[in-house]
Amino acid sequence: MDETNEKISGENEELDSELDDSETEEANIYEYFEMGTKNKRPNFTKTLLNLYELTKVDEELAEIDEEKGDLPVRIENLKEKMAVIEKHLDEDKGKLKNFEAEEKALMKENKSLDDKTTKYDESKYKAKNNKEYDDITKQIDAMLEAIQKNEARIKELKGYQENLVKSILEMTRNFDELKAELKEDTTHLNSLNKQFEEEETELTEKRKVILDQLDEELMGLYERINGNMKGEAIAIVRKGNCSGCYNSIPPQREIEIRMAENIYTCQSCGRILIDEALITNIQ
Numbered sequence: 001m002d003e004t005n006e007k008i009s010g011e012n013e014e015l016d017s018e019l020d021d022s023e024t025e026e027a028n029i030y031e032y033f034e035m036g037t038k039n040k041r042p043n044f045t046k047t048l049l050n051l052y053e054l055t056k057v058d059e060e061l062a063e064i065d066e067e068k069g070d071l072p073v074r075i076e077n078l079k080e081k082m083a084v085i086e087k088h089l090d091e092d093k094g095k096l097k098n099f100e101a102e103e104k105a106l107m108k109e110n111k112s113l114d115d116k117t118t119k120y121d122e123s124k125y126k127a128k129n130n131k132e133y134d135d136i137t138k139q140i141d142a143m144l145e146a147i148q149k150n151e152a153r154i155k156e157l158k159g160y161q162e163n164l165v166k167s168i169l170e171m172t173r174n175f176d177e178l179k180a181e182l183k184e185d186t187t188h189l190n191s192l193n194k195q196f197e198e199e200e201t202e203l204t205e206k207r208k209v210i211l212d213q214l215d216e217e218l219m220g221l222y223e224r225i226n227g228n229m230k231g232e233a234i235a236i237v238r239k240g241n242c243s244g245c246y247n248s249i250p251p252q253r254e255i256e257i258r259m260a261e262n263i264y265t266c267q268s269c270g271r272i273l274i275d276e277a278l279i280t281n282i283q
């Protein structure tokens, strides 16, 4: 194993930190020796070109995502909003039902109290003495008081119900608007999905073929960078600058990148760097 064998930085969580020149042994880099230069140093040209191909695929996938724009996010947001409204609607409908039931029970109670007072009122005149007459009068008063109390509560309940009906109406209108919006967005997204389906399948297939050629560490590194900068995980070193962030690359490092002796990431933006000459030689 050559002593210049490099660590590919799979464990390195900080993408913005530059890969160092540590001399970690890495068994899975044998294949790169075949691509070795005259002095038998490991050569990552093939790997870098693979990564470059991968970025082009991801760039196309990113463009498709761009076409779809914020539709997927909008759809998710709409669904969330609708779920919240639906929960409130259910709560309010439940409350309304309870208030209606309470009102109905009170009305029934008042009806029976009313009947009772009529009967008592008639019996009042059949009272045998003053005490009996007073007792009946007291009972009638108590019943009239109960009726009044119930009526006050019924009035209160009617107020609550009125407000609930208003809010249910308002929420239902809101819900229906969101539903229409969701339908429109979903139809739009479905048609875009259909339009790009073939292309996406093809790109995903192509992506898989390239990824299979990369070792796991490098794949992890790439996916992490690509996760943050879809389709822009690779930057080209052009005239001493990173094409991703335009920061300058130290001259010594630039030479190392050109020699493709290791996989280097940009110190400022974290993108994997490839020398412009490597790409132009191929094209």
Ligand SMILES: [Zn+2]
Pocket (backbone or CB within 6 Å): 235, 242, 243, 244, 245, 246, 247, 266, 267, 268, 269, 270, 271
């Ligand atoms: Zn950069």
